[in-house]
Amino acid sequence: MSSFSKKKDDANVVSFRTADGTSDDEEVDGGILYYHNYETFSEREQLFNNKKDPVVRSLSISEPSFEKSKDLFYGGKNHVFEDPEVAEHYRQVYSNAGYEGRFHFDPTFQWTREQEKKLLWKIEYKACFWACFMFFALQLDRGNISQALSDNMLTDLNLTTNDYNTGQTIFLTVFLLSELPSQLIAKKMGPDRWIPAQMTLWSLVAISQSFISGKASFFITRGLLGFLEGGFIAEIVSWLSYFYTSSELPLRLSFFWTSGTLTTIGSSLIAFVILRLRNVGGWEGWRWLFFIEGLVTLVIGIASFFKMPASPVQTKTWFRPNGWFTEFEEKLIVNRVLRDDPSKGDMHNRQAVSFKQLGESLLDYDLWPLYLIGLISYIPTNAVSSYFTLNLRQLGFNTFYTNLLTIPPNFVHIILLISQTWLTEHLNERSLISSLQPLWVIPCGAVLAFWSGTLHNVWGTYAVLVILLSGPYIHAILVGWCSRNSNAVRTRTVSAAVYNMFVQGGSVIASNVYRKDDAPYYKRGNRVIFVLSVISLFLILGTKAYYMWRNKRREAIFNAMTEEERIEYRKTTKDKGNKRLDFRFAH
Known part of the structure; x- marks a missing residue:
């Protein structure tokens, strides 16, 4: 608050x-x-x-x-x-x-609320909508493995669930390791150049999955996809921050992840149709799935070269001669963003982060509590989600009903995602609202771990899985929280990537929660989910306590200074970003 x-x-x-x-x-x-x-x-x-x-x-x-x-x-x-x-x-x-926006910086510039609202609608359509559409492409290519599993892909390739886990571990590990290098490349080249290039390249790999023939080719394509998709999310977040204030960004990020959930729903319906092509042209249905959805992503990737401008003040080009905004609107964007957060202009949009700046940002221990939340908090839901289709098949549902039954939890998930993110910014309270996620998962995890009917009782198990996967999702809140507590462009650039690296690290753990020796009822895996949910709750509450303690200590030091000492501190301090004594952490 x-x-x-x-x-x-x-x-x-x-x-x-x-x-x-x-x-x-x-x-x-x-x-x-x-x-x-x-x-x-x-x-x-x-x-x-x-x-x-x-x-x-x-x-x-x-x-x-x-x-x-x-x-x-x-x-x-x-x-x-x-x-x-x-x-x-x-x-x-x-x-x-x-x-890049320095020529529009004007402390005397004024505008009306009506002009600002009109501009925001234009930004939603021009920038936010396309960002969501690009995320649709990412989610389509990295999520369709779940539908492929429902079409007996593992059996067709003579793979085991452990082989699948290894493939997912390769994907997520390479994805994790490429996060920061990809973000640094985007900072140097500009996200408007690097993101479309990424999408085009990974779509070609996605298409090539149609031709995998066994364990080796499965592992290779998983690794290449992880390498090319890593960093995408952090880059999109950085690009959107050019257009929105710090209070507006988290809600737009909830739209962003909502598009991912809608993709899950849509891809399930699409898979329901495409997987019926099994034996057409001698191909299994899952091969057609990879081929067709890869082509869709390729089209979006190529289109993104023409849809993404370098910044709000650089939208005019030979194929967009009139640009997105008038000069007045460009000036409005620049000044509203800078008045909200003056630090957003301390680097230009094609300026690389130096090794020194990189080191300072990586060693910023005050952001590590948020990284740890990102590491632990999503493991329970990711583990259940990655095995959702396999568990439904085990419960006796066929390929087509399995894909349809994955849809219901996503609708509730969307409502809670947007509502929770809006509430966080409206009340300016992050920790307590974020704690709703583990509080939702803990009872569901307890049922899966200790109920004798788990994976025996068909509809009872399905109900528990649906409730668990419908729960609140704090990813958008955490990304905005990291950005706000960074307080410098170079730190935001690095923290966005590092946070996502921890999230992907959690995904690696999640892909190995359910193991072959724990099949078919995964009692050990479900207990792990329950314990990690409890740990997540304490991490979130502990982070709030930590930031409150940090703020209190700084305030005590700062309030003890005389006015002259404060003036001298301002003129001579070498403290930067969130290390300044006059900075207060959001919690």
């Missing part, structure tokens, strides 16, 4: 977290920005409008806990760049960095 805390030397003063969640005490005019303890938000707003107090005149009013916390508006006055010294400081930062 947006937090207020009384300063030791003034009982009538409280510190306040800013719009980007980065600081309780924002530096203005060489001093520290703070709010007087007025009773209502309207009194605070009147203070700003009348500018009665010079130390508060430069910050936008944002995220009050007692009003609509998401009703943010940067188009009028009362933003951080109203202070001339602050504006000039950042103007120099943007100029030195070669930031």
Whole structure:
């Protein structure tokens, strides 16, 4: 939640977290920005409008806990760049960095809410929709292995479930290892160039799966897919951050992962049709599945070369002569994003991360609690999901009903994903809302682990699996949380990749939860799922406690400084990003 805390030397003063969640005490005019303890938000707003107090005149009013916390508006006055010294400081930062939007930076620029809403709808259609469509392509090619299993692919290739687990481990391990290099390539080349190239290349590998003949070719194609698909998600997140403020991005990421769930639903229906092509042309149905869906991804990949601009201010090109936005709209995007988070202009969009910056970001221990959540939290659902079709076949359902029965949990999943992410940003509370995921999975895991009817009772087992897979999904929340607590472009670039590496590491573990020696009822695997769900809950709550402790320690140090010491700290500190004493972690 947006937090207020009384300063030791003034009982009538409280510190306040800013719009980007980065600081309780924002530096203005060489001093520290703070709010007087007025009773209502309207009194605070009147203070700003009348500018009665010079130390508060430069910050936008944002995220009050007692009003609509998401009703943010940067188009009028009362933003951080109203202070001339602050504006000039950042103007120099943007100029030195070669930031592509620097020529549109204008602290005096104003716009209306209606103009902003109209622009947001255009961004949704132009950028967010295509990002979701590209994620559809990713999910189609990395998820259709599940439908292929339902068509007896393992039997056709003389593979065991352990061989399948090994293939998935190869895919996920290579995917994990390619995350950071791919993200660094995208940062140097620009995501508008690298992402379409990735998609085109992996679609060719996806098509080649139609010709696999045994264990070796299965392992090779799994490894190549992992290598080429790694980093894609982090790159898309970075690209979308050019267009959206920090409060808007998590909800758009929930749309992003919703498109993945819709792909799962759609691909099940598509598989229901394509798998009926078995014996057509001498091919099994799963070969047709890989071939046809690979061709679809290839078309989307080629189209992405023409659909993705380098940035909001670089949308005009020979095949798009009018661009996406007018000059006014480009200026609006740049200034609203920078007023929300001034650090977004400290690098340009084709600037590589140096080895020194990479090292600093990798060693940023304050983000590791979030990485650990990413490692553990998705293992239970990923393990159950990866074996969902196999378990349904074991329960006696045929190929076609198996694919149809995977659809229901995805509808509930979509509703909870969007609702939970919206609630997180609306209340500015991440940890407690994220804890809903393990709280949902724990009872389901307990039933699977200790109920004697697991994988014996057909509809009872199916009901438990559906409930478990329908649950809340905190991936979008965690990605936005990492971004917000990074507080620098280079750290965001690396943290997005590292977080996804931990997530993929968890997927590797998940692909090995159910083992052949535990078949057919997987009692040991289900107990592992239950235990990891409990660990996940404690990790999330522990992360909240850690960030609260870090904020409290910094606040104590910062509040003990005199105003002159704070001015000197601002001028001379070598602390960067989230290591600054005036930075506060979101939790």
